Amino acid sequence: xxxxLCFGCGKAAQDxxxxxxxxxxPECELEMIKTDMANPKYxxxxxxxxxxWDKLPxxxxxxxxx
Ligand SMILES: [Zn+2]
Numbered sequence: 001x002x003x004x005l006c007f008g009c010g011k012a013a014q015d016x017x018x019x020x021x022x023x024x025x026p027e028c029e030l031e032m033i034k035t036d037m038a039n040p041k042y043x044x045x046x047x048x049x050x051x052x053w054d055k056l057p058x059x060x061x062x063x064x065x066x
Contacts, residue, residue, distance in 0.1 A: 006024055011025055
């Protein structure tokens, strides 16, 4: 099995936050949450998110609210 890598910073992950088989480390999660939309870094996060969603299996296209 491959070690999951954080899609935010690319670090090897522990298994504490896995989103649809992809990993975001707690530091990146926190950083993303606290990044203001007016912050240019927010655009970087959006880009990472798009790449992240692109990698998701297509069956997750269904919008299921949990
Ligand atoms: Zn990270």
